[in-house]
Amino acid sequence: MVETTRRLLHRIRQLFRRSATEVAMDAEMRHHIECETAAGIAAGLSPGEARRVALRDFGGVERFKEQARDERGFRPLEDLAGDIRYAARGLRNNPGYALAAVLTFALGIGLATAIYSVVHGVLLQPLPYARADRLVALWERNVAGGAERNVVSVPNFEAWRDRTRSFAGMAALVPQPVTLDGPDPERVMGALVSPGYFGLLGVPPEAGRDFAAGDIPRDAVILSDGLWRRRFSADHQIIGSSVRLDGKPFTVVGVMPAGFDPPRFGWLPDQELWFPFVATPANREWGRFLLVVGRLRDGVSVPMARMDLGAVADQLGHENPSDSGWSTALVPLAEQITGDVKTPLLIMLGAVALLFLMAAINVGALTLGWVRRRERELAVRRAIGASAGRIFRQVLTHSLVLGVIGSAVGVVAALAGTRVLTVLMPPDVPRTGDIRIDGAVLLFATVAAVAATAAFGGFAAFRSARLQGTVAAPTQGRVTRRLGGGSLVIAEAGLGVVLTILAGVMVRSFANLRAVNLGFEPGGVVAARISLPGVSYGTLEADRQFFDALTDRLRSAPGVRAASAATTLPLWCCAPATDAWDAATPPSGGAAPPTVDVRYVDSSYFVALRIPIDRGRGFAGREPTGGLPHLLINQHLARALWGDADPVGRRLHVDLGDWQTQRPMADAEVSGVVGDVRLADPRTPPRGTVYLSTARFPSSVRDIIVRGDGRSDALVGALRAAVRSLDPALPLSMVTSVPDAVDRSLARDRFTTLILSVFAVVALLLAAVGMYGVFAAEVGARRKEIGVRLALGARGAGVIRLVVRRAALLAGVGVTLGVGAALLLTRSMASLLFGVGASDPVSVAGAALLLLSVALAATAIPAVRAARTSPLEAIHSD
């Protein structure tokens, strides 16, 4: 025990006194040789002879020193320390190489880490609820009706909740916007939620309590932490007190913790307050409108729960004619919330992985270049007894030092990069608040860095360890060829072409999206929603009068060209839709009638959005309240129902209630045809749309659409002023500049396009630098051979051809392989593309040409340099 400790201490002392003992060892061995020489002289040899014999007998000093060091233990550690010093010295002496390698590596690590932090935050990290993997979203499903995930009716929700056995709990949710009354009225988004909802999520209120079975909507409200601080000055006495919403009193029963992020999916946006949802005889008749979240019971798998739920849906289909044809869909909540950003994020992750690979290959190429310059030194060290393993470790350590420095710089860059990404990210990407560089992301960066370092360092180290002392000096050229420059060029060209093709198809798809004719002119339009509170208006006539007065007042405001009170904000997701058919030919048999979008508009609507009226007329003033309602249809529906015939005057059946008579609407008469618009989303092609008059169908909720000359905020100001002059207590909600909304609707595509384009540019840069490095090294190594060729009469042009031919061949192989790989990869992004195929020939050909040009450009300087080689100098150089 004591002995072991003593030995250990001895070793540690030795380790720290390394350089001192090294000097002592040197002196000791030199002394030995001197003594031996002296003995030789004493025995009668000449001093020179004696020294020679002494040296010969002693053998390789270096090797004995190595062995002697070996005996001293801690050998690997000592070597490591030495190798690190050696690497640091090497890097200091080659600042250009060191900088290029570190920056390239940092670029790769930085980009990969930043993208991974996004993927980790949005896709991989569990949702911020207790055992979030057990939470699922439940939907009704009607395959024939094209509804894969449909909202749920109250009776079906109750049946699911009561008859299934796979769920520990189930809750229904409905969005519920309300007005916060007070001197500064504000419209905020809330939701009705089933009692026990927060318990189901596993996030109880910070103060107060969850909703209980006895709560009714008027009773109780739970506030978000943000709302509590913003509107109620973080009042700790608020639990149990009364607040006024929509002109009515509510009792605050709870405040949620800070940072509670409610699930947002379907038509459920961010929420700031919650009310209890209670099933009533009335809302049981409302049809399908609930979002449903469930928690799986322990030990129940998703397929088991699906079967359980499906069986209940089958029963309901038999019990209830309106449920026949409806089944169910069960989706893990995380997938539900992040599902539609999964593909673009995974594509970015894949792309950044390729980019990272390119960066690692480039560093590998740079390190090989460094090895080539060190060939002679390494060969000499081999010759005087350094083992192959020793050289291997040394070059690997060198790469390790590069990798550590590069990773450190890269992670710092990723910190900034992640922030930039979250700023650039489209506003509707879920969970951007969860994006940060944390332990898991750093672990990823470390693993990536270690893997890359091991790969490129191992490659270089392996190559250099195989260098044989004797061959090194005279055959540098051959050695370099063996160093694998060709395969590096192929890899660079291949990866470069893949990344360029990914960016190419995305850019073309985005250009197509930008070029889509929306059918209306968004420029100069603002929109906002107004909900008139029932307490102060109350009748449809009062609502109508308010909106008429508002639009009149707006039209006379300076800078306003047109003002309309209608439904459906442009580029807002959700609009009513129903079935419609030619009243002369009602659908028979199983043929499903076409689904049409329903919009309620006034006569100014088409002026405000500049939608052309092709035939007939718009709505002129107030329509008679009796008689057949008039409607306008879009070209799409006109063509679908009547081909080229004039639809004006024909009758259409629209499956809607007449709001005034409270009875199903009678047929309506087509009074005109208007242009098709892509109102909700530039991607979705227009479908049949009917426009009904707001005069005939009044409502307390209207979207005000204003076209004007000024800037958006000036128009919004005019809108606010007009509303305030009529009713100062009335808030605006969903205030939108329509051009901004168009931009936002393209935000995801813009983001993906931007990121992939940046990757492509970086990839081309890396490819250019990497290929240049390889060709420059090769030409350098073949200098003598080229000199001989020139001396034997080769022409400069011939030498250039020699170099360029090899470049074109290698790049061509790489590009071909890359195109093949890209065609496989782009298939996975087909769902992101608009108006362009996944194997878009323009992108493929463009990328291939681009990469070949880059390859040729990268050879230009080395080739010209080769052609200018002076034969005499080349041959005389070693």
Place this chain on the structure above:
Amino acid sequence: MTRYAPKSDLEVLQGTLDLLVLKALGAGPLHGWAISRRIRDLSSDVLSVNQGSLYPALYRLEERGWIVGQDAQSPEGRRIRVYRSTAAGRRQVVREVETWDLYAAAMRRVILAT
């Protein structure tokens, strides 16, 4: 030409060098070259210590605590290391000698067997 070299270049047997070094230091401290010289003298120029294995052996023995190296100065003013055996080293000599006697006797019996 008179050679100062040993009569025979018999290599030191594997595993016996430690004993030879410890034994050579039995009479007092010596530096590296003197140790090899003393082994040669004691063996009447029969055993030649491979210089390459001498120094590793010295470091190994030092590591094990059987000998101690101390920095000193040669008459020419060069820094050298002088080694002396420790108490543990002297105990080790006794053990190794016993082992060697057994081994040598056994070898002899094998060789003489017909």
